[in-house]
Amino acid sequence: MEDKIKRTLSFYFSLALFFLLLPIVLAYSLGYKIDYHALRAYKTGIMYLKSQPPGASVYINGKERKELTPARIEELKPGTYRVDVKRDGFFPWQKELAVRPNMVTKAEDIVLFPLTQEIKKVCDYDVKDFIISDKNYLYYMTSAGLFRSSLDGTNMKRLSSYSDWPEMIVGKKFSPDRDKLLYFNKFHIWVIYMNLDKSLVKGKDSVKVEEVLTSPDPIIDVHWYSESRHIVFVTDKYINVGELSGSEGERNIVILYKFNASPKSLFYDEASDSLYFTDSTSSKDRAYLYRLDLRQNFFDQLMQRLKKEFEIRYEKRDSL
Amino acid sequence: MKKEILYRRIFEIIPGLLTWTTLVALIVLAIVRPVWAAIFVIMFDLYWAIRVGYLTTLLIFAYRRLEKEKKRDWLKESKGLARINGLEYDNTYQAVLFPVYNEGLDVLIPSIEALNNSHYPKDRMVVILSVEERGGVDPWESALFLKDRYKRNFYEFLVTRHPDRLTGEVKTKGANATWGAKVLKEFLDSEHIDYEHVIISCFDADTCVEKDYFGCLTYHYITNPKRTRSSYQPIPVYHNNIWQARSIARVIELGSSFMQMIETMRLEKFVTFSSHSMSFKTLVEAGYWPTDMISDDSAIYWKCFLHFDGDYSVMPLYVTVSMDVATAKGIIPTIIKQYKQKRRWAWGVENFPYVMAGFLKNKRIPLTKKIRRSFHLLESHYTWAVWAIIVTFIAPLPLIFGGGIFRQTTIGYNLPSISAALFRISLATLFICMLISMKLLPPRPKDVKPKERLIMVTQWLLAPAIAAFIGSIPAIDAQTRLMFGQYMQFHVTEKTRKNPLH
Numbered sequence: 001m002e003d004k005i006k007r008t009l010s011f012y013f014s015l016a017l018f019f020l021l022l023p024i025v026l027a028y029s030l031g032y033k034i035d036y037h038a039l040r041a042y043k044t045g046i047m048y049l050k051s052q053p054p055g056a057s058v059y060i061n062g063k064e065r066k067e068l069t070p071a072r073i074e075e076l077k078p079g080t081y082r083v084d085v086k087r088d089g090f091f092p093w094q095k096e097l098a099v100r101p102n103m104v105t106k107a108e109d110i111v112l113f114p115l116t117q118e119i120k121k122v123c124d125y126d127v128k129d130f131i132i133s134d135k136n137y138l139y140y141m142t143s144a145g146l147f148r149s150s151l152d153g154t155n156m157k158r159l160s161s162y163s164d165w166p167e168m169i170v171g172k173k174f175s176p177d178r179d180k181l182l183y184f185n186k187f188h189i190w191v192i193y194m195n196l197d198k199s200l201v202k203g204k205d206s207v208k209v210e211e212v213l214t215s216p217d218p219i220i221d222v223h224w225y226s227e228s229r230h231i232v233f234v235t236d237k238y239i240n241v242g243e244l245s246g247s248e249g250e251r252n253i254v255i256l257y258k259f260n261a262s263p264k265s266l267f268y269d270e271a272s273d274s275l276y277f278t279d280s281t282s283s284k285d286r287a288y289l290y291r292l293d294l295r296q297n298f299f300d301q302l303m304q305r306l307k308k309e310f311e312i313r314y315e316k317r318d319s320l
Numbered sequence: 321m322k323k324e325i326l327y328r329r330i331f332e333i334i335p336g337l338l339t340w341t342t343l344v345a346l347i348v349l350a351i352v353r354p355v356w357a358a359i360f361v362i363m364f365d366l367y368w369a370i371r372v373g374y375l376t377t378l379l380i381f382a383y384r385r386l387e388k389e390k391k392r393d394w395l396k397e398s399k400g401l402a403r404i405n406g407l408e409y410d411n412t413y414q415a416v417l418f419p420v421y422n423e424g425l426d427v428l429i430p431s432i433e434a435l436n437n438s439h440y441p442k443d444r445m446v447v448i449l450s451v452e453e454r455g456g457v458d459p460w461e462s463a464l465f466l467k468d469r470y471k472r473n474f475y476e477f478l479v480t481r482h483p484d485r486l487t488g489e490v491k492t493k494g495a496n497a498t499w500g501a502k503v504l505k506e507f508l509d510s511e512h513i514d515y516e517h518v519i520i521s522c523f524d525a526d527t528c529v530e531k532d533y534f535g536c537l538t539y540h541y542i543t544n545p546k547r548t549r550s551s552y553q554p555i556p557v558y559h560n561n562i563w564q565a566r567s568i569a570r571v572i573e574l575g576s577s578f579m580q581m582i583e584t585m586r587l588e589k590f591v592t593f594s595s596h597s598m599s600f601k602t603l604v605e606a607g608y609w610p611t612d613m614i615s616d617d618s619a620i621y622w623k624c625f626l627h628f629d630g631d632y633s634v635m636p637l638y639v640t641v642s643m644d645v646a647t648a649k650g651i652i653p654t655i656i657k658q659y660k661q662k663r664r665w666a667w668g669v670e671n672f673p674y675v676m677a678g679f680l681k682n683k684r685i686p687l688t689k690k691i692r693r694s695f696h697l698l699e700s701h702y703t704w705a706v707w708a709i710i711v712t713f714i715a716p717l718p719l720i721f722g723g724g725i726f727r728q729t730t731i732g733y734n735l736p737s738i739s740a741a742l743f744r745i746s747l748a749t750l751f752i753c754m755l756i757s758m759k760l761l762p763p764r765p766k767d768v769k770p771k772e773r774l775i776m777v778t779q780w781l782l783a784p785a786i787a788a789f790i791g792s793i794p795a796i797d798a799q800t801r802l803m804f805g806q807y808m809q810f811h812v813t814e815k816t817r818k819n820p821l822h
Contacts, residue, residue: 006381007585014374021366029362029738031730046730104733 031102033075043101047073049085051110056087069110085110122153128165131172131181139181141165146192146207159194162209166190171221175228176270180244182212182231184222189213189233191244213242213253223268223275225294232275232294236262239275239292254306257292327680329805331673335698336803339705339796346714354722358735361715365742368711375582376749382581382638383756386555389638394535395439398542406516407542413475413513414534415446415504415520415600419482419496422455423525425462427644430560431528432466436473440534446476446507446518450500454484454491478503486611491809494609494616497522501600501608508600515601516548522609522617523595526560526644536639537597544635548605549628551621552597553590554637555580557760558645563768565647566654567779571786572662573645574757584636589696592621592634595641614808615668622671625693626678630685642762659794666798667808669701705799708791715739747784754780 027034032041049058051069058065058073060081065073069085078101085093090112099105125142132138132151140147143163149156172183181192193208217235225232231242239257259279264287266277273294278287350357398409416435420428428449435447447470449463463479471477482499489495501520508518519541523529533554541547558565558573565573583590592598594617603609606620606627613619625632646661648654675697679690718726719735726732754777764773801808 003381003385003585004587007378010374010377010381014370014377018367018370021370022363025362025366025738026359029359029731029734031734044730046733048733102730104728104730106728 043078044075045078045099045101046104047071047076047081047083047097047099048104048106048108049073049083049110050106050108051085051087051093051112053087053090053112056085056090056093056110056112059084059086083107085112087112089116090114120153122149123147123156129169129172129183131174133174133178135178141169141183146209160192160207160209162207164209170219173222173224175224176226177228180224180228182222182224184219184233186218187215189215189219189222189231189242191231212244213251215240220263221266221268224270226270226273227296232256232268234263234266234275234277239277241294254303256294256302261287324677328673328677331676332670332802332805335669335672335701335705336796336799338698338702339799340803342702342706343709343714346710347717350714350717351721354718354726355729355731357714358718358722358726358731361710361718361735362731362738362742364710365715365739368707369742369745372746372749376752378582378585379578379756380752382555382584383759385584386581386638386640387759389536390532392532392536394532394539394639396535398535398539401539401542404542405545405547407547409538409542411517412538412542413444413446413518414440414537415448415518417448417450417497417500417504417520417522418525418527419493419500419522420449420451420455420459420463420525421493421496422452422459424458425465427526428462428466431523431526432470434528436470437531438529438534439531440538442474445474445534446478446504447474448478448480448500448504450480450482450496450503452484452496453481476507478507489611490614492611492614492616494613494619495611497616498608498611501603504600505604515604516599518600519552519597520600520603521595521597523641524643527595528560528642529554530639530641533637533639533641536637540635540637541599546631546633548599548602549624549632550598551592551602551624551632551634552637553580553584553592553634554595554597554639554641555584556594557640557642559640559642559760559762560644561647562645562762563765563772565645566651567775568651568782568786569645569647569654569658570776571779571782572658572790574753575783575786577760578753578756584638587633587636588692589700590634590636591618593617595643596620596634597637598624610674613670613674614664615670618668618671619674622675622678626675626682626685629682630689630693640760655790658790662790663794663798664808666701666704666795667802669795669799669802670807672697672701673802701795701799705792705795708787708793709796711743712788743784750780750783753783 024034027041031044031046033044034041047060049069049071054069056069058067058069058071060073060076060083062082062084065071067073076099078099080096080098083095083097091114093110093112095107097105097107122138123140123142125140125144125147128141128143130138130140136151138149138151138153140149144161145158145163146160147156147158166185166188168185169183170185172181174181179194181194183190183192188211190209190211193210194206212231213233215233215235217237220234220236222231222233224230225241229244231244233240233242237259238255239259240253240255242253243251261280263277263279266275268275273296275292275294277290277292279290280287346357346360349360401409418428418431432447435445436442449466451459451463460481467477467479478500480500480503482496486495504520505515508515519537521537537552540552544550555577557577558570562570562573580593583593596617598620602624603620606624609616610619610623621632621634646654646657648657672694676694679685679694716736719732722732757780758776761776764770798808
């Protein structure tokens with residue numbers, strides 16, 4: 001065949017192909033389905049389903065589709081569909097999803113939970129309580145002492161033989177410097193000093209557990225002050241701050257605020273060292289929200305002021 | 321006169337304006353109406369995939385034709401021709417003109433040797449080396465050396481020096497070629513040789529002809545009923561240093577060869593490119609190559625087209641001439657070199673104002689022909705400038721600017737997958753390009769490692785990235801310069817060989 005004829009045929013074939021494919025590709029892109037029998041196009045929508053784990057079967061209005069997740073189900077007429085996502089060994093997922101014309105309905109956060117949960121015993125001791133540090137360590141308070149392990153229970157190490165844990169621990173918190181862990185019950189606060197950076201001496205505990213204070217009033221919550229050397233503790237009557245340094249008898253404890261009524265709610269913002277709490281006015285019928293600013297400057301000034309007041313008081317007492 | 325300058329300026333602005341308007345309009349559309357932009361992108365992607373498929377089909381046709389015609393003994397067929405309109409094999413002369421700037425003997429000797437080894441009687445072959453004066457002393461001495469070495473081999477070996485800064489000339493290859501052609505004219509006059517009996521081939525200094533080139537050229541020239549109303553265009557391949565060149569440069573140049581092969585199938589658009597041949601009579605009548613245009617290789621076609629009132633065409637010769645791949649040692653210098661070369665080629669857009677101004681003046685060319693040719697000329701430069709930008713950079717814009725709502729629409733959702741699917745179809749044609757490139761490849765030199773053959777195959781994977789970055793940008797650069805009247809200077813692509821032949 002002459003080159004010219006071949007070329008002309010190729011040209012017109014390409015031209016025809018373009019005009020043939022153009023409406024099909026555009027209709028598909030825009031979400032139209034062409035009914036070739038009726039020679040008309042109607043609007044459809046797309047449903048996109050993505051599950052974790054993938055490979056789940058999809059049922060639309062109870063009818064199984066051939067697509068597995070992540071599935072793109074096309075040419076759905078606008079309307080509401082009952083969608084089931086199922087996979088053997090997993091709890092099914094079901095939802096009513098609305099398909100709108102020329103739009104995509106996405107369900108991308110489908111999580112299928114396994115029917116049989118994998119449960120593994122992490123520790124064989126009698127555990128009173130435990131806490132997870134942000135360094136991905138598990139700390140267990142057991143009858144055999146204080147232990148530390150990786151999150152999966154491996155690399156277990158006994159940090160202390162201390163086992164005199166209270167019956168009920170209300171709360172536990174790591175200090176901001178991560179060197180200390182406090183825990184408390186209704187009237188007592190303990191601190192575990194974890195000198196992990198020091199070389200461990202064989203046969204000796206690498207940590208020290210100390211009861212730092214006892215409160216005559218029920219303790220509601222305890223927080224670390226940002227420099228990790230003071231504890232802000234809230235009882236049903238007072239907001240107190242106590243220092244850690246020094247021996248038990250010499251510890252400074254300051255009452256920062258006296259509640260008019262027991263606080264209904266409180267929140268300690270570590271970033272700004274501020275305590276937010278509710279308290280009532282003297283009329284006792286309305287509760288207001290207060291903020292106690294404990295930032296370094298404020299705190300230093302407050303401590304100096306209190307010290308001065310104490311000195312004045314002591315001077316007065318001495319002079320009496 | 322003022323009106324002419326104004327019209328010419330308008331025609332200089334049109335290609336760049338069209339390109340920039342398209343690109344800016346598409347960006348604005350993607351921001352303001354992402355759905356419309358997405359529809360356009362999908363339509364364009366489909367058009368492009370089909371166009372690439374069509375062009376690849378033409379490439380296959382051209383390759384098969386090339387393979388078929390390779391088997392013909394052109395010289396024998398030429399000898400067997402009866403005298404046609406006063407011309408026959410025995411009274412047809414070949415003149416080969418090499419405009420030389422600063423190319424050394426390492427480049428020129430292989431080119432002259434290729435002439436020497438060609439299957440055509442050398443006693444009817446004239447070689448002209450037209451050396452640029454501004455190229456310095458060395459090229460001139462090289463030319464004299466070559467004349468001394470080869471003058472006995474050819475009918476005549478002319479060497480001339482093209483003076484710098486002649487009135488009406490700019491620094492272009494065309495000015496040098498014209499100077500050389502005039503020297504040839506003097507020689508032919510002194511020898512009383514009819515211009516129609518002389519076919520002049522204007523070759524880049526690195527052009528090495530196939531042995532059958534002149535046989536093929538002579539056959540077509542003698543048998544062409546409008547032999548003086550045609551240029552004769554061989555297929556340029558870049559095989560001289562292809563085994564030593566960088567992959568990126570090889571892919572670009574192979575792409576250029578393939579485009580030329582495709583063009584041989586589209587005769588209504590076909591124009592001369594790079595090394596080409598024509599009747600010396602035609603060249604003299606048309607007034608030689610333009611001395612003030614950079615794209616002299618295509619400009620000579622348009623000059624003839626206008627001079628002969630549209631009665632001018634290009635005849636493809638299915639025989640190759642080999643040139644150098646523009647390459648450098650490092651990747652970045654190679655890209656820069658390629659970029660500059662492609663920008664010079666894209667500067668062929670200067671033909672548009674030239675042709676349009678000519679069309680306005682020439683009332684004898686039929687209007688339909690004027691419209692068709694100007695459309696083809698504008699369309700080819702316009703497509704060159706915009707396609708890669710649309711496919712790679714504009715296509716994702718509706719998704720970027722469309723926001724969440726657009727992505728929730730079916731077209732927003734389908735756009736990436738449809739574009740990717742159409743792009744993959746286009747990529748499939750690379751496989752055919754790869755196969756044809758392997759078939760055309762010259763034998764691997766002994767000093768080149770065998771793994772280079774594998775690289776010759778895998779290098780095609782670079783094509784999409786090359787197309788995105790070198791595909792359109794040089795063309796936009798050239799069109800923008802023309803639009804703002806910042807006329808380009810001729811930039812010679814430096815040609816050096818790894819193993820100089822002395």
